[in-house]
């Protein structure tokens with residue numbers, strides 16, 4: 071499932087690829103992937119110009135010049151992939167599945183006036199794209215309750231400690247996975263950040279010192295920034311907007327590294343445990359329960 075760095079990478083890619091393009095048609099053969107009123111589509115999407123692509127938490131927002139926006143939830147397996155006219159490969163998809171689009175996972179196809187296209191592929195069909203007035207976005211229940219953006223300059227360590235401390239009796243890993251506490255952290259970056267900060271994922275929040283929490287705050291920002299530089303983590307389905315894969319997982323310290331030697335202490339092997347129902351990767355030497 072894409073997390074903040076993956077969604078941010080898609081947004082950066084789309085900003086290079088689709089800004090100022092004019093939408094001439096949209097096709098969808100799966101109602102739940104594009105559950106929009108036909109009149110709204112005709113009036114506010116068709117013939118609109120794409121003005122901006124942005125992100126809030128793990129949601130992609132495409133703003134149109136009609137004061138409407140497309141809100142894209144990728145969920146488990148969603149992909150937004152752009153294809154240019156000439157080579158049908160704005161990038162070089164290193165995945166046979168993406169060599170020819172549309173394919174059997176394509177749920178929505180946007181066509182632009184220059185004959186280029188944007189495909190929304192979604193194998194598992196949990197994702198969707200809704201069209202709605204830009205001014206209504208902040209009133210959606212999800213946007214009302216989602217926590218602050220961890221990479222914003224305005225998000226200081228005091229805010230992080232304040233947010234996490236709302237869950238005094240909870241274990242730290244499910245706390246940072248909680249989207250109402252902080253936006254965009256999923257399983258990969260939770261494991262990577264907790265290893266980086268030398269915190270066992272089952273430690274209760276009330277057992278962590280302010281130094282621990284400061285280390286965790288720095289670790290979350292560090293691993294996410296490195297991942298964005300690497301184009302995100304391609305675990306299964308995630309791809310960048312040009313159809314290519316991210317390579318952060320090659321640099322990851324614990325995620326999917328079970329049985330490899332910990333690169334910090336070089337004594338223990340990374341083990342996989344379950345924390346609050348989620349597969350979790352740790353070094354038992356570097357991350358001790360308090």
Ligand SMILES: [Zn+2]
Nearest residue numbers: 332335353356
């Ligand atoms: Zn270690």
